[in-house]
Amino acid sequence: MISQVFVIIGYFCLTQSQTRFMPNLPLGEYHLNIEKVYRCESSNYTFQFNFFLRKKTANTTELKGNVTFFKPFDDTIKLDVNVASWGLTGGWKPNSIVYISKNACSSSKHVLGKIWFSLFKGFSMPTSVCPIPAGTYMTSGIDVKELEDHNFPKVYFYGKYKAVFKMKNEENKILSCTVIEINLTRPWEKPI
Numbered sequence: 001m002i003s004q005v006f007v008i009i010g011y012f013c014l015t016q017s018q019t020r021f022m023p024n025l026p027l028g029e030y031h032l033n034i035e036k037v038y039r040c041e042s043s044n045y046t047f048q049f050n051f052f053l054r055k056k057t058a059n060t061t062e063l064k065g066n067v068t069f070f071k072p073f074d075d076t077i078k079l080d081v082n083v084a085s086w087g088l089t090g091g092w093k094p095n096s097i098v099y100i101s102k103n104a105c106s107s108s109k110h111v112l113g114k115i116w117f118s119l120f121k122g123f124s125m126p127t128s129v130c131p132i133p134a135g136t137y138m139t140s141g142i143d144v145k146e147l148e149d150h151n152f153p154k155v156y157f158y159g160k161y162k163a164v165f166k167m168k169n170e171e172n173k174i175l176s177c178t179v180i181e182i183n184l185t186r187p188w189e190k191p192i
Helices: 002-019 104-112 114-122 144-148
Strands: 027-029 031-039 047-055 061-069 078-086 092-101 135-143 155-157 159-168 174-185
Touching (some): 031 047, 031 061, 047 174, 104 114, 114 144, 135 144
Antiparallel strands (some): 027 155, 031 174, 078 092
């Protein structure tokens, strides 16, 4: 009788350990969790992205807000993205990823992938091709799960990151500045 109990306990222990093996590697495929979205210090930009996150339900977070373009968003604008990683001793360490492109509109469309079309649909923009006309576009809410199908690297180091998106003109004057703080977690980890 006692030997049967030990056999049953041993069987359950082995089956549980096989299904729960989850390596603790420093990089791999990730789940993207958007923590914060906000503007940089100044608010007098030509392109204004006024975003915020709203928890709709316990499992659903929405991106809400508006976008104001005081001039058309086209390929004469430069895109400058600098991603900082959170250091082990605290503080942001810049230049984890640096992406600079002369054609902001076309480059954004390429890098964002399917997110580009989710944003256009959510903000009710008149067209999804470049250039995007000047105007104010509002959204009633876009599920952040729709913002995970992008063309960023599919394998990267896990951790906390801060991406600063700047748009500049030919004279390097900043026309827009938006910050997105994200957390890259292992696919089986749940966000805090």
